[in-house]
Amino acid sequence: MAVTEQTRRPNASDEALVSSRLSRALVALVRITVALLWIQNLSWKRPPRFGNHSDPPDGLYQWTLNGVQHQVFAPWAWFVQHLVLPNFLLFAWLTFLIEGCLGAFLLVGLATRFWALVGVAQSMAITLSVLRTPNEWFWSYFLMIAAHLMLFAVAAGRAYGIDGVIRPLWRQRGGVLVKLLRAAS
Structure with a gap:
C-alpha cells in the first residue's frame, strides 16, 4: 500500500516512542529516578573544599585521585593529574553545577x-x-550510561515532563533557536 497524505500520521517524527499511559509512566519513573540519583549524589560532594585538604583525602577529591591511582585509560589519567587536580576547585564546582x-x-x-x-x-x-x-x-557505571541513553532515545521529558507540554508550542514556530530547543527536548 502506498503512503499518501491521508494515511501518513501527522508529525510522526515528533511523537515519542512510547504511546500507552503505562509506558509513559514507566519512562517518567526512570527519568525521575535518574534525576534523584544525581541530586542525592551531591550530598557527598561537600562544597566549598569538596574533600580537598582533608587528611586523609575524602569526598570528591578522593574519587578524583582514584582516576590517577587506579588508572583506567592513560590519557584520562594524564588529564586528571595534570589539569584537573591542579585546578581542583574549579573542576569540583563545575562538577557540582553540572x-x-x-x-x-x-x-x-x-x-x-x-x-x-x-x-x-x-x-x-x-x-x-x-x-x-x-x-x-563496575556495572553501576555501565547502567548509568545505559539509563541516560534510554532517556535520550525515548525523549523521556515528553512523558509527564515539561518537554511534553511546551514542545507542541515549538512546533508552531520556526527559527534556529526553536529547532535547537526541539532537538534538546
Whole structure:
C-alpha cells in the first residue's frame, strides 16, 4: 500500500516512542529516578573544599585521585593529574553545577535529550575515574550510561515532563533557536 497524505500520521517524527499511559509512566519513573540519583549524589560532594585538604583525602577529591591511582585509560589519567587536580576547585564546582543541573532538568523533564547526553558524558568521566577502584561494582557505571541513553532515545521529558507540554508550542514556530530547543527536548 502506498503512503499518501491521508494515511501518513501527522508529525510522526515528533511523537515519542512510547504511546500507552503505562509506558509513559514507566519512562517518567526512570527519568525521575535518574534525576534523584544525581541530586542525592551531591550530598557527598561537600562544597566549598569538596574533600580537598582533608587528611586523609575524602569526598570528591578522593574519587578524583582514584582516576590517577587506579588508572583506567592513560590519557584520562594524564588529564586528571595534570589539569584537573591542579585546578581542583574549579573542576569540583563545575562538577557540582553540572550534576545539580542534571538532576534538576531531568526531574522536571526539560531539555531532557540534551541533559541525557550530558549525563552520558558525565557518567563516562566518572567511569574513567573509578572503574578500577577497589570494591567498586563496575556495572553501576555501565547502567548509568545505559539509563541516560534510554532517556535520550525515548525523549523521556515528553512523558509527564515539561518537554511534553511546551514542545507542541515549538512546533508552531520556526527559527534556529526553536529547532535547537526541539532537538534538546
